[in-house]
Amino acid sequence: MRPDPTPSKKNQEKQVNTDTEPLKGTFTSVLLLGAFIVVCWVAVFALFLNRA
Amino acid sequence: MLRLKTEQTNHVQVDKPSARLSLAFIIVAFASLSVGALAGMLQGMVRGGVIHLPSWINYYQILTAHGVLLGLVFTTYFIVGFLFSGMARTNGGSLTKTALRFGWTGFYTMLIGTLMAAFEIIRNNASVLYTFYAPLKAEPAFYIGSALLVVGSWLAGYGMIANYVAWKKNHKGQRSPLFAYMAIATVALWQVATTPLAIEVLFQLIPWSMGWVPTVNVILSRTLFWFFGHPLVYFWLMPAYIGWYVCVPRIIGGKIFSDALSRVAFVLLLLFSIPVGFHHQLMEPGISPAWKMIHVALTLIVVLPSLMTAFSMFATFETTGRAKGGRGLYGWFKHLPWTDVRFFAPFIGMLFFIPAGTGGIINASNQLNAVVHNTIWVTGHFHITVGAAVALTFYGIAYWLVPHLTGRTLTKKANRVAMVQIVFWSVGMFIMSTAMHYLGLQGVPRRTDYTDYMNNAEALSWIPWQRVMGFGGGLLFVSAVLLIGVLIYLGKFAPKGNEEYPIGETDGEQYTPAILERWPVWLSVLAVLIILAYAMPIMEQIQHAPPGSPPLRTW
Amino acid sequence: MHLHRYEKIWLWLGGAGLAIFITLLAINAFAMGMQPPSDMQMIDPQKVDQTPPFDKPGLKQIGEKEYDAYMTAFAFSYAPSVIEVPVGSKINFHVTSKDVVHGFEIPKTNINFMVVPGHVNSASMTFDKPGEYLILCNEYCGAGHHVMATKIIVK
Numbered sequence: 001m002r003p004d005p006t007p008s009k010k011n012q013e014k015q016v017n018t019d020t021e022p023l024k025g026t027f028t029s030v031l032l033l034g035a036f037i038v039v040c041w042v043a044v045f046a047l048f049l050n051r052a
Numbered sequence: 053m054l055r056l057k058t059e060q061t062n063h064v065q066v067d068k069p070s071a072r073l074s075l076a077f078i079i080v081a082f083a084s085l086s087v088g089a090l091a092g093m094l095q096g097m098v099r100g101g102v103i104h105l106p107s108w109i110n111y112y113q114i115l116t117a118h119g120v121l122l123g124l125v126f127t128t129y130f131i132v133g134f135l136f137s138g139m140a141r142t143n144g145g146s147l148t149k150t151a152l153r154f155g156w157t158g159f160y161t162m163l164i165g166t167l168m169a170a171f172e173i174i175r176n177n178a179s180v181l182y183t184f185y186a187p188l189k190a191e192p193a194f195y196i197g198s199a200l201l202v203v204g205s206w207l208a209g210y211g212m213i214a215n216y217v218a219w220k221k222n223h224k225g226q227r228s229p230l231f232a233y234m235a236i237a238t239v240a241l242w243q244v245a246t247t248p249l250a251i252e253v254l255f256q257l258i259p260w261s262m263g264w265v266p267t268v269n270v271i272l273s274r275t276l277f278w279f280f281g282h283p284l285v286y287f288w289l290m291p292a293y294i295g296w297y298v299c300v301p302r303i304i305g306g307k308i309f310s311d312a313l314s315r316v317a318f319v320l321l322l323l324f325s326i327p328v329g330f331h332h333q334l335m336e337p338g339i340s341p342a343w344k345m346i347h348v349a350l351t352l353i354v355v356l357p358s359l360m361t362a363f364s365m366f367a368t369f370e371t372t373g374r375a376k377g378g379r380g381l382y383g384w385f386k387h388l389p390w391t392d393v394r395f396f397a398p399f400i401g402m403l404f405f406i407p408a409g410t411g412g413i414i415n416a417s418n419q420l421n422a423v424v425h426n427t428i429w430v431t432g433h434f435h436i437t438v439g440a441a442v443a444l445t446f447y448g449i450a451y452w453l454v455p456h457l458t459g460r461t462l463t464k465k466a467n468r469v470a471m472v473q474i475v476f477w478s479v480g481m482f483i484m485s486t487a488m489h490y491l492g493l494q495g496v497p498r499r500t501d502y503t504d505y506m507n508n509a510e511a512l513s514w515i516p517w518q519r520v521m522g523f524g525g526g527l528l529f530v531s532a533v534l535l536i537g538v539l540i541y542l543g544k545f546a547p548k549g550n551e552e553y554p555i556g557e558t559d560g561e562q563y564t565p566a567i568l569e570r571w572p573v574w575l576s577v578l579a580v581l582i583i584l585a586y587a588m589p590i591m592e593q594i595q596h597a598p599p600g601s602p603p604l605r606t607w
Numbered sequence: 608m609h610l611h612r613y614e615k616i617w618l619w620l621g622g623a624g625l626a627i628f629i630t631l632l633a634i635n636a637f638a639m640g641m642q643p644p645s646d647m648q649m650i651d652p653q654k655v656d657q658t659p660p661f662d663k664p665g666l667k668q669i670g671e672k673e674y675d676a677y678m679t680a681f682a683f684s685y686a687p688s689v690i691e692v693p694v695g696s697k698i699n700f701h702v703t704s705k706d707v708v709h710g711f712e713i714p715k716t717n718i719n720f721m722v723v724p725g726h727v728n729s730a731s732m733t734f735d736k737p738g739e740y741l742i743l744c745n746e747y748c749g750a751g752h753h754v755m756a757t758k759i760i761v762k
Contacts (some may be wrong), residue, residue: 025381026366027613032618033362037410038530041628044414047493048423051717052641057743076643101706110750124643185708187724270723298728312608334643335719338725341642352625363614422717426710426745448713477728495714497745503753508741512712542739565608598649598725606682606749 057071066553070140070147071457073155075543077133078454080163081126082539084117088121090531096484096525098502100518106290112607113178119182120173124201125166127438130446131291132158132208135248137453138294142555144228147211148218154211156589158204165200168173168193179607181499183281184257186273191213192261199253209239227564230311230557231298237318240571241363244578245283245326251487252276260603267600270340272593278329279586286325288438290318292445294366295398299449301395301556304374309364312564315355317364319568323578324354327585329546331416343427343589344418350585351416358409389413393470394462394554400478404440408433411489424517428521429492431499432485440481444474447535452551453589454542461549470538477530484524486489632725646701652724655679655705657687665696666690671734680709680722683751684743686702697733698759706741709755721746734761 066074091114097103098111105111128390136155140147147155172178178190184198196597216236219228222269228236235392252273260268297314301307308314330347389395411433414420424430451470455462492498496514505511567573609616617746636642650679655661659704660677664686679686685702690700700709707736709722720728734740744755 023367023370023611023613025370025384026363026615028381029366030359030363030617031620033406034359034617034624036406037413040407040410040626041414042418044420044423045417046629048420048717049422051715085618112747112750115747149687171673179750185746187707188658260743268727274723276707284732310609313610315612316608333721336721337646337723339645339729340643340647341636341645344643344645349629355625356621359618360717363617365612378749413628419636420632420640421643422719425719426712426721427719439716443644495712495716495719495743497710497712497743499752500745501753503754505741505743505754507737508756508758509757510741563608590691596649599651601652601707603725604682606751607709 055125061557063550064141064145064553064555065109065200065550066137066457067146070136070145070151070586072154072432073147073159074133074137074140075409075454075457076156076159077129077136077295078450078457080166080537081129081133082450084125084129084166086532087119088126090528091115091118091121093525093529094460096522096528098522099500100520100522100525101502101515102519102522110607111178112178112181112499113173113176115163115499116179116181116192116263116572117170117173117503120170122540123438124198124606127161127288127442128201128205130450131238132205134291134446135212135238135294136208137457137553138231138555140213142231142576143215143219148215150218151153151211151215151441154207154214157219158206158208161206161207162201162204165197165202165204168200170197172197173218185255186260186268186270188602188607189261189605192258195253195257195261195429199250199258202250202253202570206243207247207264211555212236212239213398227311227566229555229593230314230568231294233315233569234290234294234318235296236331236571237322238287238294240575241283241322243291243574244360245280246584248278249277252280267602269597270601271336272590274333274336275339275590275593276587277327277595278332279326279474280329281332282329283325285434285437286321288442290321292398292442293317293321293352293361293400295445296402297359298556299554300358300365300395300398301368301372302554303392304369304372306368306375306556309367309371311558311562312568313360315366315568317360319574320357320360323355323581324357326351328354328416329586330589331421332536333419334418334421338511338593339589347585348416348418351583352413355409357415358405362406365424391467392473393474394448394452396444396471397451397474400474401441401444401448402434404444404448404481408436408441409426412437420500424492426498427492428488428496428498432461432488435481435483435488440478440485444477447477451542452554454539455546455549456553458543458546459550460542460546461546461551463546466538466546467540469534472539473534475532476527480531481526482523482524484521487521487524491517491521512574583601638751639681642703646729648727649702649725650705650727650730652706655703656661659701660701666692667687669687669699670697673699673738675699675701678702678711679705680711680755681705682707682749683742683744683760685744685755686756688757689701690757692734692759692761694737694761695733695735696761699729701727701728707748708746709748710743712743712745713740713759714743716740718742734759 091123178194374386376387378384740759
């Protein structure tokens with residue numbers, strides 16, 4: 001299998017620019033999601049310790 | 053130029069022979085769903101103390117039917133039908149002759165198997181639930197039927213592989229379409245995951261239920277089952293992810309966030325969803341705490357591809373919403389097509405997956421499992437994973453796939469009814485699963501007929517919440533009726549036309565490392581992981597087995 | 608292959624979070640003795656009634672306030688049918704099955720494990736509060752699964 005023939009340096013450079021793309025809403029959203037996971041997990045851990 | 057390409061590729065129509073094959077699977081899937089949903093509603097009503105079943109029917113029989121019809125039959129048929137359609141769609145609209153032949157052989161094999169198993173369930177000869185834990189013994193025909201269901205799905209998978217290989221031959225040196233790549237990853241996962249199940253059924257359960265061998269090694273049978281049982285849930289999830297990664301971006305008028313990262317997520321799912329089965333057996337004797345912990349660690353690694361998916365989805369939405377003029381931190385949000393059921397259904401599915409995934413992390417957290425193990429929390433958990441995240445995505449897909457395959461269109465009116473259906477399902481599932489999660493933390497057992505444990509005060513205090521659960525189940529049933537109605541309309545009566553098969557594209561050409569498509573590499577890594585996770589404990593279970601168990605029928 | 612800066616941060620955070628979960632679980636399980644019930648003891652499931660101590664299911668006092676409870680699970684009950692201990696007692700449950708797979712759960716406690724034929728499973732708990740504790744089967748075991756329960760009376 002040969003590497004993908006189409007990518008060019010130019011395209012990769014173009015992609016680096018996506019870092020300046022505003023993905024702030026995305027970042028905030030996933031951080032909230034992460035916080036939700038941690039809070040739920042800690043709550044059940046606390047319940048477990050409390051019942052032990 | 054690129055724009056032109058997009059326009060062209062999005063007019064590809066799945067051709068007649070491929071559409072017929074795909075539709076056959078989808079029809080069986082939804083026929084099975086309608087019976088399964090009825091069974092589910094009855095269970096909810098019984099558990100809520102609203103109705104009593106007539107004496108000729110057993111709660112656990114209905115429970116078995118519900119689990120088998122929805123968890124195994126609906127999902128497997130829908131997935132095979134959807135993947136075949138997408139393989140055709142990304143292959144210029146057609147499946148190869150070999151793929152079609154495998155597809156139809158698989159279809160009939162699966163159908164015979166399903167009917168055999170269903171027959172035994174109806175006769176109350178197989179009230180062993182869809183997990184069929186030995187030493188509960190069903191009639192051999194139930195096991196043989198289940199085996200045929202699996203073997204048929206293998207044949208279908210070989211058909212997809214044949215199609216993929218043919219595409220590769222015709223497009224030397226090119227990266228495969230993302231849909232086809234993901235479908236093949238799913239097929240590979242299914243083939244690997246169902247092998248231990250086939251071993252359990254063929255070498256342990258069938259000979260034992262036939263009476264050829266007197267006893268069965270119970271822990272080994274459970275280990276083989278869960279070797280399959282966890283990747284099974286990823287077999288449900290991965291096609292939903294295909295809908296999210298490939299179809300949703302096109303539906304909302306956006307682009308795939310990253311082709312390479314989408315493929316990385318699928319490789320990780322393939323690698324890490326299999327060597328993790330002991331997290332379903334954490335409360336079991338005969339498996340050492342060290343092996344349990346190893347599987348727990350591997351299980352938590354499989355969270356990563358889902359974290360990647362979360363990011364990709366939000367990023368697709370944000371990029372698209374901003375391109376349409378959304379400003380500020382969340383201005384892009386209102387620029388999404390909220391009234392389009394093709395987007396709305398999978399989007400709500402994604403929302404459900406947030407608590408669903410979180411619950412999964414908790415369940416798999418070794419000793420924390422004691423808080424929730426075999427309680428109705430677990431039932432709540434998989435109703436928001438497969439019953440909401442996956443099911444809603446599948447409904448969203450069916451709403452464009454069925455008219456596409458039958459040469460009809462999703463009309464405005466049908467879309468509106470479909471939206472109502474999705475709202476009913478979401479509200480019903482939210483109510484039911486919240487009650488289940490809450491009750492589970494109180495220790496209410498899952499898979500249990502209505503009971504107050506001889507007037508036990510604690511058990512009596514659960515009943516009001518169980519009624520709430522039943523109410524949610526009622527809404528879900530209403531939703532299922534609407535769903536079937538809309539699908540019949542779309543397949544038989546909707547106006548003729550061309551409903552688009554949405555396949556997203558990336559923004560310009562993206563670089564994707566070729567290694568992601570070297571299947572032998574990934575399958576070898578997978579083999580190593582499986583050997584590391586399972587070789588020692590399975591050897592132990594065979595060599596240091598207690599005397600086996602004779603078959604029993606306790607229902 | 609390109610990763611957006613925010614995605615990199617997100618995946619590092621996620622990975623670190625999961626690593627912390629695993630570490631906390633491992634410390635709690637292995638250093639603090641909170642491993643999930645994983646008894647390795649075996650028994651002939653067809654000879655439970657002839658195998659001591661399960662031939663005479665019941666409580667055995669082993670300390671001032673500590674008991675070993677040897678119990679059997681079968682369709683659709685447990686033996687012994689009622690257990691009584693004084694407040695503050697620690698009970699070490701040792702349970703095996705005489706037929707199919709059963710569950711053993713005391714709601715709102717961490718006592719929750721599988722009873723698998725051919726194996727003995729065990730877990731311990733100290734009963735600090737007086738009252739009646741329900742023990743129920745949480746693994747489907749047949750037509751009478753929903754009545755399979757017993758109780759512990761703590762006085």
